[in-house]
Amino acid sequence: MIQVRELSKFYGKKAVVEKVNVNIHRGKITSFIGPNGAGKSTLLSMVSRLLDADTGEVLVDNDNVKKMKSNDFSKRVSILRQSNFMNVRLTIRELVSFGRFPHSKGHLNAQDIRIVEQAMEYMELLDMQHEYLDELSGGQRQRAFIAMVIAQDTDYILLDEPLNNLDMKHSVQIMKILRRLVEDLGKTVVIVLHDINFASVYSDRIVALKDGRVVKDGPTDEIINSDALKEIYDMDIPIQKMNNCNICVYFNS
């Protein structure tokens, strides 16, 4: 379990994240939702140590992350942010191999190579493993990065808006993969999402943020209802049940 305790981040005097307390449960998908500027990405960055918190602490399985060596930390928690380094020419295989970096420092042994190949197979990338990232489509590229995280083999996988710039088909594909990671491999996934319907359909728990504070935190069913959504988004959003999914119809509310 990841425990977030009284975590705050200030830019100047303004708090972007203020005294946040959240528990992230093992073996579940937890979605962070909320309006723009709610502090979702900032919170995720602090949990993953990309950003230093101003106050508070984060515990991963009861270990304070501040006291962990960065190499040990990177074997337990991985983070994927919106990928904006598309000018690097690496092949899929090279990228996925870097997932083993915390374990091997770049000198892959037979076991590392096997893990890399399994990760590519899992993401159905084996056929195109020698293609360059800058020549792939957005969906393929996102899959390559997820394969890298699989090869990194951490218990916790954090993703910051992984569906950005993806079309419907690829978004669904990525979400299904994350679901499988949780169910097949027992991973714990934390994901920042903009589309609440993806959060509703695919996550086990939802943490809703607004103005840097947690306004709702609980199992998905408890959050996806009109009253809670009104509090989070200031919108009247009717919920429709379709194929056992709760769909928020927010387009004309």
Next chain:
Amino acid sequence: MKKRYLIIALILLSFLSLFVGVSHITPMDLLDFKSEETEIFLISRLPRLVAILLAGAGMSIAGLIMQQLSRNKFVSPTTAGTLDATRLGILVSMLLFTNASMLEKMAVAFAFALAGTLLFMQILDRIKFKDAIFIPLVGLMFGNILSSITTFFAYKSNVIQNMSAWLQGDFSMIMKGRYELLYISIPVLIITYLYANRFTVAGMGEDFSKNLGLAYKRIVNIGLILVALITTTVVLTVGMIPFLGLIIPNIVSIFKGDHLQKTLPHTALLGAIFLLICDILGRVLIYPYEISISLMVGVIGSGIFLYLLFRRKAYA
């Protein structure tokens, strides 16, 4: 781009380079150890070849490291002010210690090269508008500012003539006893190879590096120190060689990608080959006179640079 072909090309060109020049030397002459030809060979030709190989490989690797760490294909010692900072450092060392030894010059110039490059990286961090062409333009302006400072103080203290020796890269002055500083490139190349994976990871950005548990800032600093070392030794012994660090890594990247462990040998080889070709041409074109290497590389290199620019546009 096979490594094997590059090595063969390098050996053939090296051989050619050894036996091209004003005094006619044939391999047969070398059998007589005491002949004048052998002496010229050992004092001038061989050092010249070694200097070209080390400078060519070194500057290309320096460019490769800079491009990787700045995540911009158009950043290199030429386009980031490193060369100009080095020259300013040499001027300062000349003004401070009138009879500066090579090592004193080296130390001061190194400090300036490093400071200049760090300053440029700081500017990079602060620029919001991260356009691939805009950044090297900023670097060129930065370099020109440093260069004008150098010129001003050189003019004031009457050392313009002296300084221009470091403005123009020139291999004709390379002789035994005047190029050995360049051997520093060899350990630097080895260290670069050992750090290749880390540089590749760092090239994918701070967040990406931190995710993989890499001490990003430290790796960037190590990279910049290596760049400053190579640049300083080359400028001090040969002079400025523009564009080399810019075009060679770009050409290799097109064919071999950006995985440093894979591309380092190619980059070093191609850099040496390119510089050898430029040098041989410079010696042959207006025989028995010589065109300086910085002019040759400047002309051929800027042509290739333009090609790369247009090619990039076509792909964007």
